[in-house]
Amino acid sequence: METLFEIKFPAKADRLCMVRSMVKHTAGVVGCCPELCERLVIAVNEACMNVIQHAYREDDAGEIVLEMLNNEGRLHFRLFDNAAPIDLDNCNPRDLDDIRPGGLGTHFINEIMDECDRGHLDEGRGNYLEMIKKIT
Amino acid sequence: MDIKVIEEQGSALLALGGDVDLSCSPEARKAILETLDDGKNLLINLSEVTYIDSSGVASLVEGYQMAKKMKLEFALISVSEAVMNVLQLARLDSVFPIYATLEDYRQTTG
Numbered sequence: 001m002e003t004l005f006e007i008k009f010p011a012k013a014d015r016l017c018m019v020r021s022m023v024k025h026t027a028g029v030v031g032c033c034p035e036l037c038e039r040l041v042i043a044v045n046e047a048c049m050n051v052i053q054h055a056y057r058e059d060d061a062g063e064i065v066l067e068m069l070n071n072e073g074r075l076h077f078r079l080f081d082n083a084a085p086i087d088l089d090n091c092n093p094r095d096l097d098d099i100r101p102g103g104l105g106t107h108f109i110n111e112i113m114d115e116c117d118r119g120h121l122d123e124g125r126g127n128y129l130e131m132i133k134k135i136t
Numbered sequence: 137m138d139i140k141v142i143e144e145q146g147s148a149l150l151a152l153g154g155d156v157d158l159s160c161s162p163e164a165r166k167a168i169l170e171t172l173d174d175g176k177n178l179l180i181n182l183s184e185v186t187y188i189d190s191s192g193v194a195s196l197v198e199g200y201q202m203a204k205k206m207k208l209e210f211a212l213i214s215v216s217e218a219v220m221n222v223l224q225l226a227r228l229d230s231v232f233p234i235y236a237t238l239e240d241y242r243q244t245t246g
Contacts, residue, residue, distance in 0.1 A: 013159035020155075020187065042222065045189055049158050096227050099201070101194035104226050108190060111225055 001076070004030065004068040011052045011062040011081065019066060020045050023077075030070055032135055040075070040133060043112040046105035047079055047129055054090075055083035055127055073136030077113075082126040091118060138184070139167050147177035147209070149238070153184030156192035165195035172202050172210075179241060183214035188222050200232060209245070213238055 004026050009015045020041045027037040048064060056062035065080040093107035109116060115132040137160040138153035148171045156164055171178050178199060182188075196212070203210035211233040215223070223229040235241040 013157065016157055016159065016189075017155060038218070038221065041187075042189070042225070045157070049189060049191065052158065099197065099228075099231055101198040101201075102190070104190040104193060108222075108225055 001069050001071045004070055004075075006065070006067045008063055008065045010060060011048075011056045011064050012060045013049075013052060016045055016048055019048055023068065026068055027075070027135075030075070030135065032075075036133075036135065039112045040077075043109045043131060043133075044077055046108045047077070047131065050105050051079060051081045051083070051127075051129075055081050055086050057083075073134060075133045075135055077131045077133075079129045080121065080126060081128075085120040085124055086127050088118060088120075137164065139164065141167065141171065143176065147179060148174075149179045149181060149213075151181040151184065153186075155187040156185055156195075157187060157189045158191045161189070161191040161195050164192060165198060168195055168199035169202060172199060172206060172208060175206070175208070177209035178203060179209075179211050179213050179238065181213045181238075182219045183216055185216050185219050188219050190226075193222060193226055193228065196232065197228070209233075211235055211241055213241060 005022060023044045024037050024041050027040050051064050052058060062081060062083055067078040069076040091106060093110055094103040096107065109131060113131040113133050118129045120127055137156050140151040142149045150167060150171060152164060168178065200210050213235050214237060215234055220229065235244065
């Protein structure tokens with residue numbers, strides 16, 4: 001497993017453009033086509049947004065760690081936060097036929113990624129999300 | 137994000153540009169809802185939008201639903217590829233009235 005990058009950044013909305021730029025550039029370096037780069041950016045951006053909005057509840061004192069790894073053609077995106085444990089039962093995508101604002105982030109992640117695993121860190125130290133996308 | 141509003145008789149053309157993400161979607165939402173609150177039909181030009189996230193999409197959905205409730209017209213004009221990809225992902229491309237150009241909108245709606 002090759003670590004492509006690992007960053008820690010404040011859980012602030014104005015840092016998301018930096019995250020998008022890093023994911024897009026790195027995905028391109030490992031051979032993803034522009035269309036896939038864009039989709040990976042969407043999924044990772046939404047995952048970070050969920051942490052900012054729902055885990056930290058917009059308390060911008062929190063931090064997010066994002067790792068992007070390549071495991072022989074499978075890209076792993078791992079997010080860690082130090083927020084209070086989230087309710088994992090509330091992480092399911094909503095019915096898209098119910099047209100209303102919000103609630104699309106998890107749907108985007110599930111549509112784009114091949115695998116997704118979320119849970120709590122030991123001893124209530126935060127939450128993690130791992131998303132995997134096969135690229136070859 | 138850039139926001140420009142051009143007002144005409146009874147309607148407003150709101151042009152968004154750049155990245156519409158969580159850091160600025162509240163501003164887009166405010167502009168959309170305030171225009172509708174003034175009782176104006178709303179056309180949103182998205183040709184210069186380079187990225188939109190689910191919070192930006194939520195602002196569009198809220199505007200669409202408010203317009204419907206107020207019996208005002210609401211349409212998306214010249215939707216960029218980046219935005220269209222996200223609308224398709226959300227399966228909203230068949231929900232919003234979308235026109236390739238402002239002329240198309242005017243010809244279709246008379």
